[in-house]
Amino acid sequence: MHPWIGVGEADRRRILDELGLDSVDALFETVPAAVRTDRLDLPPAEDEGRLMASMRALSGRNTTAAAVPSFLGAGAYRHVQPSAVDAVLSRAEFFTSYTPYQPEISQGTLQAIFEFQTVIAGLAGLDVANASLYDGATALVEAALMSHRLLRAKRNTVVVAETVHPMYRRVLETYAGALGIAVVTVPPGEDGRTDPGRLAAAAGGDACCLVVQSPNFVGIVEDLPAVAEAAHGAGAMAVQVVAEAASLGILHGGGRFGFDIVCGEAQSLGLPLGFGGPHLGFFACREEHKRQMPGRLVGQTVDADGRRGFCLTLSTREQHIRRAKATSNICSNHGLMALAATVFMELLGGSGLRAMALGSHAAAEETKRRVLMLGDPWRLAYPIAPTFDEFLLVGPAPGEELARRAAEAGVFAGVPSRKWGGSWPDGLLVAATETTRAGEIRALVEVLGRIGR
């Protein structure tokens, strides 16, 4: 008998008696003999003490990004973690409930998501946002597929800037390949930015969307107004993907400049690094396209007494109703992560989100300045480009080697920029945030200085 199972030995006998059965085996008679097993090749149960000790031992074999000076980013960022976020997430009313199909007993989850949708749409500069997707990579895929649905009668190509996170682009290729959608990649110009003219030229007449990431993979803020214009000039949807959502605290989301979809990764808004997941995909678009959106949506309505309430809505888009013709196959999304982001954003308030963005930007600018003081051979790959909280640093060796040597010296100096290939210089992507301490910057400079000699 196990404490996580509600049925004891006596209960078992009583239930079997009521069912008129001798043994529980009788309940499994429909399972054919050929597929049966009578044992599992797994260790016996561990008590809580042993279990925690063994999990602690595993966790102890990881270096936390808090234990050493860390400048790792590239799609996952170390930002402040208010204690109240996890306290709210730890409430069983939130974490042990299901997708809010029964709105009368799910108003808490539903109202929180409604608040999430409101803030995300506002940050994106667009009309509506959904309840969440898995992560930034799959959010980009959903944006491309939605553009394709809207324009597929005529257009079958997704044009994507090479400076969109290479990991995201590879996921896009996984999905697009099966559907026969072409993906065309456009390298950046010499300043590290995507040239809107080259994007438009690559579009030809067959692009359903033009995708840029801003700030892009090498940290640079793209020329969003010009990209939107290029997309629309080519008759395509303009899609912005954001891998560092903290930037939206001081930078307008693309909706402001006419982007049709703004989507991406919101791990920066209250979620731990967690070795890559669960993170939080977000997705915002124009009102007129809402019936083509992927994923869950919460809407406002009234109850039988005329009082305001919330419920899941426009579900005829979704797989449980529309089946093979659904706008996405997504069912479970990242509801609890959306709740975390909502609590986080409400704890920081409008001014805190701005301050966090400014703090991250200032830390990265200071890091840049200090590292450049090392002089030759350290230089910026794109010296004049505007960056938010991450930049591409080139040094005396390829990025992989720099990262490895710095890590050996006790500093996570950055992510090798060519980890997934790319036409940019081979160096380190260095990220700093509002959590970066002056001492960490000193440690970085010292370690890089030693490597440079």
Place this chain on the structure above:
Amino acid sequence: MKPRTLHDEPLIFERNPERGPRGTFRLPAGEVPPVDPRATLPAEQLREPLDLLPDLGELEVVQHFHRLSQMNFAVDEGLYPLGSCTMKYNPRVCERACRLEGFTEVHPLEPDGHVQGALELMWELERALVAITGMAAVTLQPAAGAHGELTGMLMIRKALAARGDARQAVIIPDSAHGTNPASATFAGYRALEIASGPDGTVDMAALDRMMDETVAGIMLTVPNTLGVFEHRIVEISRLVHERGGYVYLDGANLNAFVGRALPGLMGADALHINLHKTFSTPHGGGGPGAGPVAVSEALVPYLPVPRVVREGDAFRMVWEDERSIGPMRGFYANFLVLVRALAYIRGMGSDGLREMSEAAVLLANLVRRRLEGAYHLQYEAPTLHEVVFDDTFQKEHGVTNIDIAKRLLDHGFHPPTVSFPLIVHGALMIEPTESPSPEEVEAFCEAMLAIAREAAEDPERLRTAPHGTPVRRLDEVAAARSPVLRWRKE
């Protein structure tokens, strides 16, 4: 749950708009000199100060979410017999384990040598899932069950392409979850619906007619959404394989037979496992889930990258493999969900996992025995972990399955899954799981029986239910007719 009697909890945006900002969460300060963004960033892209959110003190925000939480039902509150969703107890030690700093504060792009614990954990969970399924290998990447379905179907697509075989369709029973046909579509296939036979399982004659050289394979849920084990599974797999197709098993209901049967023996080529069902990671009000996919030898070459490999005592992440379908998501997996699942598997042990499935099947059959007669059962085949009744008897009094579900709320229970599977009209799909005590399950049955009596005696009481919840029945039709999807300043 508290009824909302005194005042509604306002939206955060509606709080004290006129009273001015309060001290919000304190950010680190003074570490670096401030920067004027007008000097460093494109001026036209800088936003003015954000007025999206009020600046509130910490207690105000915590109270806001505490009050919202009071309007939610949860597993910890009472029976949550949502069929097919498997709302079992979420052991607290798993929550504790996944919050260890050595898991939460680890960046996914640290050098492999610094994340040996994380890699070993993933490797061990893969081995455990191999043992539980009897399959050849596992990928942990998928973020949810539907994501796993797509991953599996893309591997099948790639395996067919490797032998130059471009098939166009996938057979899916009419009892399947909606994610199955949707995933087939997103894998580039046409979904061919196959009608269920009289006992609710696959009609072999129909399968024989449909399965030809244009069909990539079949997606099958075992046991199916009626809770009925597909007893001809070996024959089905043989037929599909003989005609060049692959067998995808939807493992949403794996919790019905852990330690009692092996998908590897059923002829499965791919099978996703919902860690948030069988292995008790929390549903979180709509995710995060995790949907690892176990595969047969035939599909191993096509597993998504990146993959964890073991070399002696060390572990390494491999990002490149030409035959792979490629990555399905950013980074590696919903790692913190994996931590919970491995903690659950270790905490249950081999005997506990087997006992889990037995208890789930016992309790589901207890429900079936108690409610038979009061509620109509369309399919009479023996069932495992769940049972699907319908509202045929209650419809005579003008009462629907929705009314029954809403009335259950007044009794303090979460309703069963309603109106699914689609092959049962007015379905009420009940899955108690192994977690609750028999008393809790019996009390639920008493409530269901009381409602069946009430349907005959006072149907209006049901049609206007619920009566004791934080809000009354919500107008979902109006919500969809003119959607309001965000708050706007008036």
